[in-house]
Amino acid sequence: MPPEPLTFRxxxxxxxxxxxxxxxxxxxxxxxxxxxxxTFDTQQKRAVNVRMEHWIAGNNRPxxxxxxxxxxxxxxxxxxxxxxxxxxYGFLCNPLPESNGxxxxxxxxxxxxxSEWETDESILPEVEQWRTNSVGFVYPEYRWGxxxxxN
Numbered sequence: 001m002p003p004e005p006l007t008f009r010x011x012x013x014x015x016x017x018x019x020x021x022x023x024x025x026x027x028x029x030x031x032x033x034x035x036x037x038x039t040f041d042t043q044q045k046r047a048v049n050v051r052m053e054h055w056i057a058g059n060n061r062p063x064x065x066x067x068x069x070x071x072x073x074x075x076x077x078x079x080x081x082x083x084x085x086x087x088x089y090g091f092l093c094n095p096l097p098e099s100n101g102x103x104x105x106x107x108x109x110x111x112x113x114x115s116e117w118e119t120d121e122s123i124l125p126e127v128e129q130w131r132t133n134s135v136g137f138v139y140p141e142y143r144w145g146x147x148x149x150x151n
Contacts, residue, residue, distance in 0.1 A: 008107060009034070014049050020056040022081075022106045025090070025130060033088050036111035048083045055081075055106070068092065075124040077131055079106050087112040089123050091131035107131075 006027040014022060024034035037048065051065040065082060069075045081088045090108035094101065109130045110123055 006031075011037075011049060011052055013045075014052050015056065017056050017058070018100070019058060019102055020104050020106070022052045022056060022090075022108065025107045025109050030126070031109050031130070033090065033108040033111045036086075037088065037108075044083070044086075048081060048086070048088065051081050051083060052106075069119075069124065072124065075128055078124050078127045080119070081106075081108070082114075085114050087114050087119075089127045091127055093131065 006025060008023050008025055010016065010021060010023040024037065025031055026034045037045065040048065055066050067080060067082075069078045072078070077092045079090050079092050081090075088108045089110040089112065090106050092104050092106055094103060095105050096103045107130075109127055112120060112123055114120070
């Protein structure tokens with residue numbers, strides 16, 4: 001039987017902007033960000049959503065809410081949203097290079113409960129693999145010029 005196709009869904013109740021959006025990549029047992037987020041109660045979801053909305057609004061700080069990994073060679077496109085001990089890891093990409101070259105999408109893939117000060121380094125290669133090997137997943141919710149994005 002062929003593997004399930006990967007899917008993408010925008011974060012519920014989080015607005016996209018013309019420059020940024022956040023969503024969840026799903027459809028594989030290793031993709032656990034959506035499944036974990038979906039178990040959160042309303043207050044927890046709202047706290048995570050506020051961080052995502054802050055980034056979508058064009059803010060690149062504070063690092064206590066989210067950050068990339070620009071100084072980690074090979075993981076420059078990895079990204080994380082943080083809420084208390086909860087971490088939602090994903091990758092940044094540009095799904096609209098021809099029509100909106102500045103648009104940045106954060107596709108969340110992996111959840112982690114952080115009990116240590118430093119990031120669990122084993123997560124970043126996993127996220128990077130999803131970034132480089134997620135050919136074929138569809139992002140139908142965001143349409144630019146009427147065409148859906150296929151990565």
